[in-house]
Amino acid sequence: MAFEIKVLKVDLASSKTEVEVLGEDIVRNWIGGRGVAAYLMLRAKASKADPLGPENPLIFAAGPLSGTSAPTGGRYNVVTKSPTTGFIAFANSGGHFGAALKHAGWDVIYIEGKAEKPVYLLVQDDKVEIKDASHLWGKVVSETEATLRQEIGNDKAKIASIGPAGENLVKIAAIMNDGHRAAGRGGVGAVMGSKNLKAIAVIGSKGAPQPADREKFMQVVRDKVNILRNDPVAGGGLPKYGTAVLVNIINENGLYPHKNFQTGVYDKAPEQSGEALEAKYLVKNQPCFACPIGCGRVSKLPVMEKESEGPEYESIWTFGSNMGINDLASIVTANHLCDEYGLDTISTGSTLAAAMELYENGLIKDEEFEPGPPFRFGNTEVLHYYIDKIAKREGFGDKLAEGSYRLAESYGRPEFSMSVKKLELPAYDPRVAQGLGLHYATCNRGGDHVKGYMISPEILGYPKKMDPLDIGEEKVAMTKLIQEATALVDAAGLCIFSSFGLWGDDYRDLLNAFFGWDLPTEEYIKIGERIWNAERIFNLEAGLKAEDDILPSRLINDPMPEGPHKGQTSKVKEMLPVYYKLRGWNPDGTVPEDKKQQLGL
């Protein structure tokens, strides 16, 4: 049985669609999802594209296991050139959209060009239509989805769309699907907005993708589901408390960033923890497609008489501790607003936190934002007022819409932006998790945690416990390995939280059973390495320099002021040369010819 990748190419400028089929050699080298998208981005020479210009491709890519019964097989990736970083963006989302895409018979939707006026794409199996979306422009995500479902006359349609933030080319805009699931990072929503593409609606009726050997595949799936069900995290803490269970443990370890990373402990953390959320707002769990874990939360919205989803750990932190805010009700509401406007929560909160530090240092003046509330740490009014202004680019919101780096730079103080490659950092202080700091500095999409989640070994003990303060070669090698394994998981169409239970050999078993292959685990990890290097090469072509692989100076030069790891700084500068060497790269961070050849690039 030959496996292929079916690409639906849509040129919005000419309204033409076309089908491209990529053969088994591409599948063998890139698997699909984030992998094949990296291949397509390189092939299109998109590294030179203006991120918000018509020439930048916008790729929606599911993996071979998306839409199957493989545990957590509901994911898809959005890949494009990021308007935030100027480098490659790869955002990953769950829910049901990715599975629907596969059930309609597609692996990839590849969008090019720019529509003259707002449109949406309707995909019903093989039937593809580009339709007018003028009446949807300006609508928030829930209204967009509801209107579309009614119009299409199918309440099972799965929809990915942008809110007002994406329409207004806000650089921290996300693409939302299934209401509350976000392909969040790197400003992918702005790229969709720049193409005048409001939404993609998919109705799939072809059923799940067929594995090479159905019996064998189902057996492997049952085995892996069992592993996850019996794992104390995947089958216990994660479904019970959601990702927010991390608040306390990260704070107790002294790396829960507070007030724009000025320190790593917050005395009010327990009041915004997963335990507190469960007690006050949890209605029920909300799993993504084919997920036995079900970390998603349905929560009560304070004041408004309705339900929402989330907030995740990252969102609680960004609107909570990082802004000096301890009001869980305001945090839950802010998270909901970001979902509705289509904003990346991490970048939104971090940009507001940067504004707070700029204001408290006398750089932002009251007359610039009046009548808006002042940017003081702890001021919950900032949350309620500015999220709307950012999405609409109104008043001072227009400045905030550029993200924390461009905001801080406009006041001559870029060091107040806690970002790498202009993408805001997530909820862990790297002074206390050295491996994660190395990942922050080297991740191809900028300040990210999930694509090389070193918190797993450094704090949580998956796949084994490693000392968070250690900076030896073993730590660097683990960072590299986790980056590669994650690229594989993203290519396969699975959720990275499956790694709380599954590891390299399990992913090998699932993919081998699906494809009918007999590859060893190392070959699969090498595919992850190929993907990582392809993204790096894209970035180098886009102008990346070794000096971009760096953390904000505060984290390298200012010792952690308090807490259990008082005095620590990030040693990323010492780890980087070792990392480049293990990757087989030149000392200046470029990829040498022999490495490219070895990986077939």
Added chain:
Amino acid sequence: MPRVKLFATLVEIANKREVVIEDAKTAREVLDKLKGLYGPSFEKELEHGMIFLVNGRDITHLQGLDTPVGKDDVISLFPPIGGG
């Protein structure tokens, strides 16, 4: 007399967030006393692993269960947890 902060499911089992343990000199002794206090369900919760911090440092990177604990130390105890 080290102070032990409990988290997640351990709070539900012990029905308290914090407990002071008398006469324990090592992490192991603290753990044994907690198991004695809160019974089999507490023990079961930790059978597949735990995160045991002494003053914010995981005992895995200190001396494991032999890590000494003193009267001013703060212990944070978690069942296995994850997220991202």
